[in-house]
Amino acid sequence: MSDLTIRATTQLNQIANGIGRLLLSPLGSLPAFFGAVVVAIVTGILMLIAFKYTSHQSAMKKIRSGIKAELLALSLFKDSIAVSLGSQWRIVAGALKSILVSLIPIACMIVPVTLLLGQLSLWWQARPLQVGEDTVITLNLAGNEKSSWPEVDLEPSPAVQTNVGPVRIRSKRSICWNLQALEPGYHNLVFHVDGQNVEKQLAVGQHPMRTSIQRPAWNWTDVVLYPAEPPFDPKSPVKSIEIQYPPSSGWATGTQSWLIFWFIGSTIVAFCFRGVFKVTL
Amino acid sequence: MLTGMIGILAEMTNSNSTGIDRRTLLKGAAAATLGAASLGAASYWLGGVSRVSRSLGKKVIVIGIDGMDPRLTSSMMREGLLPNLAKMSSQGGFSDLATSCPPQSPVAWANFINGAGPGSHGIFDFIHRHPHEQCQPFYSAAETVAGQGGLEIGEHQLQLDFWPFLHKPAETILRRQGTPFWDYLDEAGIPSTFYDIPANYPPSPSKHGHHRCLSGMGTPDMLGSYGTYQYFGEDGPQKTVDEAGGKRSKLRFIGDTANCKLTGPENGFLKTPVPIVIDFQVHRDRSANCVVVEIQGTKILLKPGQWSHWTRLDFPLTGPSFVPTKHVSGICRFYLLEGDPNFRLYVSPINIDPSAPAVRLSEPTEFVQDVSKELGLFSTTGFQEDHKARTNGIFRDEEYLRQASFVLEERLALLEYAIKNYDDGLLFFYFSSSDLQSHMFWWNSDERHPTRSAPEAQKFFSHIKALYQKLDAVIGDLHDRYGSRATVMVMSDHGFANFGRQFNLNSWLRDNGYLNPHECTSIMDDVDWSSTTAYGLGINGLYLNLKGRERDGIVEPGAQEDALKDELATRLMAVQDVDGQSVIRGVYRSDKVYTGNATELAPDLIIGYRRGYRASWETCLGGLTPAVLLDNDSAWSADHCADALEVPGLLCCNQTIRSKNPSLIDLAPSILEDFGLKTPSSMTGRSIFST
Numbered sequence: 022m023s024d025l026t027i028r029a030t031t032q033l034n035q036i037a038n039g040i041g042r043l044l045l046s047p048l049g050s051l052p053a054f055f056g057a058v059v060v061a062i063v064t065g066i067l068m069l070i071a072f073k074y075t076s077h078q079s080a081m082k083k084i085r086s087g088i089k090a091e092l093l094a095l096s097l098f099k100d101s102i103a104v105s106l107g108s109q110w111r112i113v114a115g116a117l118k119s120i121l122v123s124l125i126p127i128a129c130m131i132v133p134v135t136l137l138l139g140q141l142s143l144w145w146q147a148r149p150l151q152v153g154e155d156t157v158i159t160l161n162l163a164g165n166e167k168s169s170w171p172e173v174d175l176e177p178s179p180a181v182q183t184n185v186g187p188v189r190i191r192s193k194r195s196i197c198w199n200l201q202a203l204e205p206g207y208h209n210l211v212f213h214v215d216g217q218n219v220e221k222q223l224a225v226g227q228h229p230m231r232t233s234i235q236r237p238a239w240n241w242t243d244v245v246l247y248p249a250e251p252p253f254d255p256k257s258p259v260k261s262i263e264i265q266y267p268p269s270s271g272w273a274t275g276t277q278s279w280l281i282f283w284f285i286g287s288t289i290v291a292f293c294f295r296g297v298f299k300v301t302l
Numbered sequence: 303m304l305t306g307m308i309g310i311l312a313e314m315t316n317s318n319s320t321g322i323d324r325r326t327l328l329k330g331a332a333a334a335t336l337g338a339a340s341l342g343a344a345s346y347w348l349g350g351v352s353r354v355s356r357s358l359g360k361k362v363i364v365i366g367i368d369g370m371d372p373r374l375t376s377s378m379m380r381e382g383l384l385p386n387l388a389k390m391s392s393q394g395g396f397s398d399l400a401t402s403c404p405p406q407s408p409v410a411w412a413n414f415i416n417g418a419g420p421g422s423h424g425i426f427d428f429i430h431r432h433p434h435e436q437c438q439p440f441y442s443a444a445e446t447v448a449g450q451g452g453l454e455i456g457e458h459q460l461q462l463d464f465w466p467f468l469h470k471p472a473e474t475i476l477r478r479q480g481t482p483f484w485d486y487l488d489e490a491g492i493p494s495t496f497y498d499i500p501a502n503y504p505p506s507p508s509k510h511g512h513h514r515c516l517s518g519m520g521t522p523d524m525l526g527s528y529g530t531y532q533y534f535g536e537d538g539p540q541k542t543v544d545e546a547g548g549k550r551s552k553l554r555f556i557g558d559t560a561n562c563k564l565t566g567p568e569n570g571f572l573k574t575p576v577p578i579v580i581d582f583q584v585h586r587d588r589s590a591n592c593v594v595v596e597i598q599g600t601k602i603l604l605k606p607g608q609w610s611h612w613t614r615l616d617f618p619l620t621g622p623s624f625v626p627t628k629h630v631s632g633i634c635r636f637y638l639l640e641g642d643p644n645f646r647l648y649v650s651p652i653n654i655d656p657s658a659p660a661v662r663l664s665e666p667t668e669f670v671q672d673v674s675k676e677l678g679l680f681s682t683t684g685f686q687e688d689h690k691a692r693t694n695g696i697f698r699d700e701e702y703l704r705q706a707s708f709v710l711e712e713r714l715a716l717l718e719y720a721i722k723n724y725d726d727g728l729l730f731f732y733f734s735s736s737d738l739q740s741h742m743f744w745w746n747s748d749e750r751h752p753t754r755s756a757p758e759a760q761k762f763f764s765h766i767k768a769l770y771q772k773l774d775a776v777i778g779d780l781h782d783r784y785g786s787r788a789t790v791m792v793m794s795d796h797g798f799a800n801f802g803r804q805f806n807l808n809s810w811l812r813d814n815g816y817l818n819p820h821e822c823t824s825i826m827d828d829v830d831w832s833s834t835t836a837y838g839l840g841i842n843g844l845y846l847n848l849k850g851r852e853r854d855g856i857v858e859p860g861a862q863e864d865a866l867k868d869e870l871a872t873r874l875m876a877v878q879d880v881d882g883q884s885v886i887r888g889v890y891r892s893d894k895v896y897t898g899n900a901t902e903l904a905p906d907l908i909i910g911y912r913r914g915y916r917a918s919w920e921t922c923l924g925g926l927t928p929a930v931l932l933d934n935d936s937a938w939s940a941d942h943c944a945d946a947l948e949v950p951g952l953l954c955c956n957q958t959i960r961s962k963n964p965s966l967i968d969l970a971p972s973i974l975e976d977f978g979l980k981t982p983s984s985m986t987g988r989s990i991f992s993t
Contacts, residue, residue, distance in 0.1 A: 155611075157601045157602070157603055184603075185603040186590070187590065188585075188587045188590050188592040188593070188594050188603055189587045189589070190558065190559075191557065192557055192558060192559050192585070197594050199603040
């Protein structure tokens with residue numbers, strides 16, 4: 022991806038972060054399951070409305086009616102192979118047409134939905150550290166094996182205590198620390214890298230918080246996946262910084278399950294409300 | 303509600319109209335809905351009632367401290383070092399507690415569980431054998447039975463346990479027989495919760511839903527063993543070596559990184575199961591003298607002498623391509639023994655993950671997950687202190703002590719959970735620390751320790767005393783919280799004794815012409831059964847090579863059998879050490895000391911050693927050594943597998959102990975009596991609260 026795309030995505034992330042911080046802030050205090058249900062309902066309805074206004078509804082209706090008619094023909098003329106085969110072919114064609122008609126709304130929604138998922142992942146992909154809990158933070162340096170090794174140190178902070186480190190993995194150009202969280206809240210860890218200061222956000226708390234697993238490298242995929250913090254400039258001596266947060270639990274908001282829950286939940290909501298909003302899906 | 307429905311039905315039937323009007327229909331529907339809801343609520347309430355505790359608030363708390371010795375406890379109480387036990391004793395009582403014959407943990411705990419002796423539960427030693435296989439050993443309390451049938455697809459085998467296939471997958475069965483005393487509580491509606499009760503894996507089911515338990519001693523690790531550590535060192539052997547309780551591998555650094563392989567459980571989908579191996583990397587930073595272990599996307603930073611937290615590992619069980627891959631989860635801890643110059647890394651046995659157990663660890667099944675939700679990850683294997691790592695020289699004494707102290711910390715956290723979630727009924731909690739630390743550090747005499755200097759032996763023995771004090775504080779806390787409202791019992795299954803000299807029973811049998819040929823090195827390999835009349839297996843067991851029972855038996859049942867038993871008993875009782883000291887205190891005929899229906903696998907004679915002696919390491923699994931009596935130079939320098947009279951357990955209770963000679967088998971009847979239940983006929987013990 023070009024620099025321009027990465028810059029544009031970073032800008033979009035900034036907007037999404039602003040909106041996300043505001044609109045998703047109740048997730049920090051709501052019970053996890055309830056929060057996931059509310060998000061699924063709201064996003065399901067919003068996506069439904071967006072679909073209504075970005076799709077060709079009359080064409081959708083026509084395709085749906087055509088499919089219904091062919092289904093009726095199938096049941097009425099099941100003894101006629103020619104009619105059955107023809108109807109089956111037209112049903113398949115109708116389904117393909119409906120996918121084609123849906124491409125425009127999908128194209129319209131793909132960016133906001135991706136941004137939304139990026140914001141939700143900040144809440145549910147991992148849980149914040151708890152006071153007293155320790156974790157590993159890894160700073161990945163730019164360059165290759167032959168590049169010089171910069172001076173790197175982590176600025177002392179009252180929020181954390183360094184248990185082990187810095188430990189250098191020369192083959193991977195990484196430096197690791199084991200840190201213990203001391204104070205709840207959002208903290209900025211400051212690293213001095215050859216005289217430059219770079220920062221990484223750390224979340225410590227008992228309740229759900231926005232956790233930024235990685236401050237990404239100058240890489241489009243990483244920028245999409247880790248939207249909370251701006252990527253490191255390609256000229257920066259640091260490529261990325263990541264924190265090993267513990268996985269979050271719960272079947273609606275767990276690390277392994279939140280995306281499935283959200284997808285199924287919002288789809289069900291959209292189907293349930295399609296009559297209310299008079300949307301043909 | 304019912305009258306309302308009847309009224310509406312009456313109104314409907316009395317109606318002169320030919321159809322049902324809309325109003326009536328709505329009324330009927332509303333009434334029916336309410337009726338159904340009421341019925342559902344009533345059923346739920348009734349269901350709830352049946353699960354409600356019927357202990358009427360009665361509380362009994364039993365703290366099982368494996369191997370806590372009454373002699374040491376008494377002397378420390380006299381010195382004022384165990385004030386809480388002393389206080390409880392003065393309120394109720396303190397006594398020796400007669401242990402099982404032989405005094406081995408699985409036997410003793412099964413006695414406690416059944417309220418009756420080994421003849422009722424069929425556990426006679428850590429190790430049993432199937433007579434039809436002559437002497438093939440297996441763990442006495444549980445046995446894994448191979449699966450039967452399966453669909454073979456390429457290199458895979460699928461076992462489908464539903465019709466029409468009805469294949470039988472391999473399963474582990476609990477071999478303890480008889481009725482555990484919690485079944486009587488369960489039947490009476492009295493709740494009971496057991497944390498890590500030994501000799502109960504897989505956990506026995508609860509019929510009425512009032513019994514919960516976490517399985518304890520006997521629970522395997524992910525490799526199906528009773529704890530297999532893995533060691534990676536630059537000083538390791540060229541090829542991975544399996545040693546008793548562990549695997550030792552060589553690790554080579556290329557630059558600052560070494561690639562290693564961690565052995566996991568076998569993939570049961572394969573026709574010939576092979577272990578699943580997880581690749582992991584170790585990165586060493588010599589300047590910082592630290593390493594980063596990178597495994598399955600998780601990084602662990604370790605300094606020399608540092609332990610990691612529990613780390614979750616994922617093992618994919620891949621089957622035929624059309625079958626989704628199954629994943630099982632295990633947990634382990636890493637310990638960096640040394641970073642530089644000789645890198646040495648210890649990986650704990652891979653425990654079954656309590657948050658997603660691959661096999662059933664508790665009753666009900668989800669109980670262990672409930673505990674894990676609150677406590678996080680914790681060890682689940684039966685033997686949590688890694689004594690094998692110590693005896694094989696991976697750990698030094700201090701390192702073993704540290705690992706054992708982690709186990710105790712976990713136990714104390716679990717005890718807090720247990721207390722927090724305890725309302726009434728029976729709460730049983732088990733501590734293994736006193737047993738597995740005593741095996742290594744106990745030495746309560748001025749005699750020469752086989753491997754340590756006298757000051758060293760005393761230093762390590764002081765750890766045992768410190769441990770007793772720690773446990774005393776735990777008991778004090780519990781007594782303060784519940785003493786006035788509950789019956790509190792502290793009990794141990796046996797005591798402890800030095801283990802300075804070892805006796806090879808098979809070598810003795812060989813030297814005395816009972817086991818042949820004279821060059822025999824192991825009864826598993828080169829014994830001549832046609833000229834062998836007796837053999838030793840397990841720690842205290844002696845078996846006759848009996849015709850009709852043993853596959854290659856030669857001893858005629860009846861008169862010859864009786865005569866041989868008496869002859870062996872007499873001659874064994876006469877065995878003396880080089881200094882003239884008697885080695886064996888008692889030899890017991892199982893047909894005289896055991897009663898019950900579960901004696902099929904009992905040894906013919908049970909050897910009761912004097913304090914200071916025990917069966918040799920080799921003889922337990924049928925090995926022979928040139929000498930019959932040897933020094934015990936193992937780090938395992940204390941034991942309890944002696945004569946039952948040498949190593950009684952202890953009982954301390956806040957209620958008066960009326961029985962003069964309480965025994966392990968008396969505790970179950972006592973607990974039942976405390977809840978107002980009669981002693982069942984399956985029990986041979988009698989309540990300690992009755993004269």
